[in-house]
Amino acid sequence: MASAWCGALWDKLNRKKTLEKDLLQTPLHRCLSTQHLALIGIGQMVGAGVFVLTGTVIKDKAGPGAILSYLFAGIAALLSSLCYAEFGARVPKAGSAYVYTYITIGEFWAFLVGWNIILEYIVGAAAIARALSGSIDALANNTMSSALEEHLSLPGQFLSQYPDFLSFAFVMSVAVIVALGAKLSANITSVFTVINVTVIVSVAILGFIYADPTTWDSGFLPYGFQGVLGGAASCFFAFIGFDGISIAGEEAESPGRSIPVATISAMIVTTVLYIFVTTSVSFLVPYYDISASAPFPAAFAARGIHWAKYVVGAATVVAIFTALLGNMYMLPRTIYAIASDGLLFRIFAKVNDRTQTPVIANFVFSLVAALMALLLDMETLVDFLSIGTLMAYTMVAASVILLRYQPISECQFELHPDPTDSATDSAGNMAATENGSSSESKPLHHSYSHDDFGKLKKLFRALPVLRHCSPGTAVATSTIIMAAFMAALCSLALYATESILRAEWWTIVLLVILILGTVFSFLVIVAHVQNTAFKTFQIPLVPLLPATSMFINIAMMLKLTYLTWIRLAIWIAVGLVVYFAYGIRNSAENRSLASYNALTSYGGDGQQAPVLRGDDDDDDGDGGAEEGGDGDKWKKSQEEKPEFE
Structure with missing residues (x-):
């Protein structure tokens, strides 16, 4: 009896989402071009990273080495964004990582990813609102913060020094704009995205004009290379916007082509801009004199360029407001996607007939973000945000591996014809001959049939243990084991660095074991037949690229403080209560x-x-x-x- 109950529970936790017959069908208007999607991604990323994180990372974590932090974070985010691009082109739905995990791994894990995505947008909105308030306060010579800190100071290590009523007002005001309709929000975002890029370039050029190379005399890496890695983990906040492209992909005219191109373009442009402007501001003042809340206005003021302080400060306000609008535009859509599947309260899936937006989800979760902006400080928000985002990126990368090695019986997507099917091959060749060119449905040329997907390659089919595994099982198990070895390896490298450098025997032995375990798990995956017959965009070098993305994301997660993990555990605990009390029984997949x-x-x-x-x-x-x-x-x-x- 108990075993039957456990088996039924396991099946429910791991049931996968059944896709609609036509994935391109949507009640939304497919009107967005590649340029629109790229601007959406850039608009969400640009401003949030530069004007929120740069000061904190340079002053407290990496010094001028923040340039490398942005570079490493950009590379890691690019790998993750490629995984999103593959899924976004294949499943152009608003749920983003939540939907991708639901399709490949299972419902429970998808809910955890979706729950963390909600956290990502809530905390992101709060952090951006705090930065917006800080920039306005800097323009007013810190009058507001001084008065509030004097009369309404808050106790506690993780609370802000004072309640930020202005940031609370910003979040709720933007919530009203988002509730009035998608068209209004999209129009405002598109216009101000161009302004954002112009602001970034102008600030960087102005900084180089007044640059002082002696500001680097105190060292390029004052906090060491570990500080660079810690800064890179926080800098992930700057690249959160790329997953907005996959959410907006449900309104793309041609998602199979537009989402990959827009994602890669947005990532490259944003990374170059971040490195450019971070280099500029690091030349204005020494890293220890940079303002954490408003680095650019304060840096220009410190150099005696007071007129630039107000110009840059005003432009900063505009840029951060755009980032806040884009962030909160995606928040209710994500909640709507999860609630539509029954995993969150269905009241959040209700759409207002007049504005065609999920108004209830919008205002409820915007209020949560507003309260966080009111009470929490910037560093708490930034670290809290990074870990949830990194977890989602890790799950999507793992999902790409699992999807590529799924057996044909579990695949729900369009594939090219089976090259081993003689009838199809003849028909395809005949069509190509008659038309003088290869058609889109021309078979792929490789030596394995669709039935071989997820099975061992011919060369390895005599391997013990693995030869008895059902298709896809060994790959799924190896992916989990590989992630565990990666986590252990990163922990050893980060927290036993001195012992490794001293070549202590136990660290060397453990290091070799963990490296061999990671490599062996990876080779087990490679030994299986991969599905390369998808008709939509496919990233190259699978499983190498997604595995590398997993490794980088795991390393960055482990670099964050233990208090951040405790906060995440509390958030997940709340999510587990929601899922087991409501979601598991009301899931749309809750069928016999x-x-x-x-x-x-x-x-x-x-x-x-x-x-x-x-x-x-x-x-x-x-x-x-x-x-x-x-x-x-x-x-x-x-x-x-x-x-x-």
Whole structure:
């Protein structure tokens, strides 16, 4: 009895999201071009990183080495963004990492990712609002902060020195704008994104004009290389906006092409801008004199350029306001996606008939963000934000690996025709000959059939243990083990650095074991047949790139303070209560396993898998069901489904 109950619970925790017949169908208007998506990504990233984090990272964590922090964070974020781009092109839905995890790993893990995404946007809104308030206060010679700190100071280590009523007002005001409609929010964001980029370039040029190279005399890495890594973990906040592209992808005209191009373009432009402007401000004043809350206005004022202080300060306010608007624009959409699946209270999925926005979700979670902006200090918010984001990025990278090695019976996406199917191959070659060129449905040329996906390659099929694993199982297990070895390896490298440098025997032995374990787990994944037949964008060098992304993200997470982990644990504990008390029983996937298995079962070469294989004419399988049953209906629905753009 107990084992049956545990088995049923396990099945519920790991059930996967069933995708709609047509992934391009949406009640939203598909009107966004590649340029629109790129501007959305840049608009969310630019401003938030430079005007919120630069001062904190330079002064307290890395010194001028913050330049390297932004570079490392940009590279790591680029790897993560490529994983998002692959999924976004394949599943152009607003849920972003939550949906991707739901499809490949399971419901419970998807909920945890979605819960952390909510945290990402809530804390992001609070941190940006604090920076906006700080910039305005700097323009007023800190009059507001001085008065509030004198009369309404707050006790406690993690609280702000004073309640920031202005940041509270900003969050709630932007919530009203977002509630009035997507078109109004999008128009404002598009206009101010161009202003943001102009501000960044202008600030950097002005800084180089008044540069003083002697500011680096105290050293480029005053906090050492570990300070650079710690700064890089915090600098991830600057790149959070790229996942907004995948959320906005549900309104893209051609998501299969637009999302990858827009994501890569936005990442490159943003990284270059961040490095450029960070170098500039580090030349204005020594790192220990930089203001943590408003680095640019204060730096120009310290050099006696008072007119520049007000110009830059006003421009900073505009840029940060744009970042706040973009952040809060994505917050209710993410909550709506999770609530629509039944994992959050369905009241948050309600859309106002007049404004066509999830008004209830918008105001409830905006109020939470406003209260955090009112009471918490900047450093607490920044570290809290980084760990949730890094966890989501790690899960998406792992999901790419799992998706590429899924067996054909679990794949729900359009694929190129099976190259080992002679009938399809002949038809494809005939079409190519008649047209004089290869059609989009031309088979891929490799030596493995679709049925081999997730299985061992021919060279390794005699390996013990692995040869007995079902397709995809060994890869999933190896991915988990690899992540565990990576975490242990990063912990050893970060917290036993001196022992490693002294070549103490126990650290060397442990280091070798952890490296070999990581490499072995990776090689087990490589030994299996990968699915490269997807018709949408695919990142290169899988599993190397997503595995590298996992390693970098895990290292950055472990660099954060233990108090940050405690705060995250508290947030996850709240989420677990929500999931087990509500989500697990109200999930849209809460159907009988018998019905679900009948829909997704796959019996071999002669039966239809729940996947578009591009060879409808020659597949006469019955899907494991009698004619007119669930399997036949599934096949017919897939035959009628249009190709991805």
